[in-house]
Amino acid sequence: MQIDSRREFASFSRLAKASVDEELAGNNTPANGSQPSNGQRRSNARRATASQARALIAIADRQKLNLNSMLSGRYGVQQPEELSITEASALIDELKATSNGNGAHR
C-alpha cells in the first residue's frame, strides 16, 4: 500500500511537471483535467506527432482504456492529435508505466 502511494505520488509528480513545462512553454493546457481557458492558446501549441497519436491509441487498445474519455476528462480534447507534444509524451510515459505494472491507476 505504501509502495502504491509512492508510485501514485510519482505519477502525479510527472503530471505536475508536465503541467509546469506546458506553462513555461506558454501553452495553457493544464494536465490536471481542467479545460483550457483559452481555445486559441491550445490551437497555437505544437500538436502531438502522428507517431505519438498512434502510440497512444495502441497503448490504450492494449490496456482496454477509453482513450477519448481520458483525453476529454483530463485535457479537454477529443483526439490524441489535439494534445501538445509535451502532453502526449507525458501521457505515453504514464500509460507505459501502468502497463509495466509500475503505475498507480490499476
Add this chain to the structure above:
Amino acid sequence: MITAVHPNEAAAQLTGRDYVSYSAISTYQSCPLRYFFRYVEGLPEQTVASSLVFGGAIHSAIELQFRELLSGNPAPDLDMLLAAYQAAWQERELGTVHFGKDENAESLGRLADRMLRAFQASDLSQPGGTILGIEEELREPLVPGCPDLLARIDLLIDTGSELVIRDFKTARSRWSQNQAAESAGQLLLYSELVQKLDPEKTVRLEFAVLTKTKEPAVDLYVVRADRQRVDRMKRIIERVWRSIEAGLFYPAPSPMQCPTCPYREPCRAWTG
C-alpha cells in the same frame, strides 16, 4: 487584375502534389528529365534498383523496432524484424528489381539478417531520450515562393535539451565524416522544420549508417547545422523550383546514374 497562384496550387497543377520533397529536388538536381518522367508525367518505374528496395526494407524493420518501443512493448526479436524486412520485399514485383552482380533476394536476405543483428546489438536500437516521431511527416512553407516542404524523418528524439533528427542509411562501406557532411542537405532542411516544434531546444542532426559488409558496422555521425548551410540549401530549392516551374527539363547523362535509371527507354525516345 492578375492573381498570383499559390505555390502549393502551382505544384498541385504541375505534379499532382501540393508540396515538394527533398527527394524530388534531389531527383531534379541529378537529372531534370528523370524528374519530369517521375513527377510531372507520372510514368511508372519500369525497374527499381535492389539497393533501394533493400534500404527500404531495412528501414521497415528499424521502424518496427522504434514503434514497439514507443508503444511500451518489448523490443522485437530478430524474427520479427526479419518478418518486417520480408514484408517490405513482398510489396515489390521481383521481376522489376534490378539486382547487382552476384546478388539475389536470398543473398540480400542473409545480409539483412547480419545487419539487423548488428543493429539490435548496437546502442542505436535503444535510443536515449523520448521518441517523438518515427517516419514522421512534417510540412511547412520553408522557402518563400516555393511549395511547402514535406519531410519524412526516420527518428525524432527529445533528449530534454536537444531535438535529435536521426536518419538511417545503408551503405557499401563505412562513411567518412566528410561523406556525412556532404550528404547533409536533407537533414539541414529538416532541421528548420523540427526547430519549429520547440524553438528553445537545439536541433542535432545525425546519420546512423549500417554497412552492407560481411561484418556490418553501425556508426553514428553528427552533422553540424549552421545558418549559412541551411540558407544555401533554401536557395538551391528556390532555384530548382523556379526551373521546374519554367519547364526546364532535359537529360543529364551520367555513367553512374543511367545504367540503373528506370526511365532509360522513354529517355532514349525523348526528342525535346
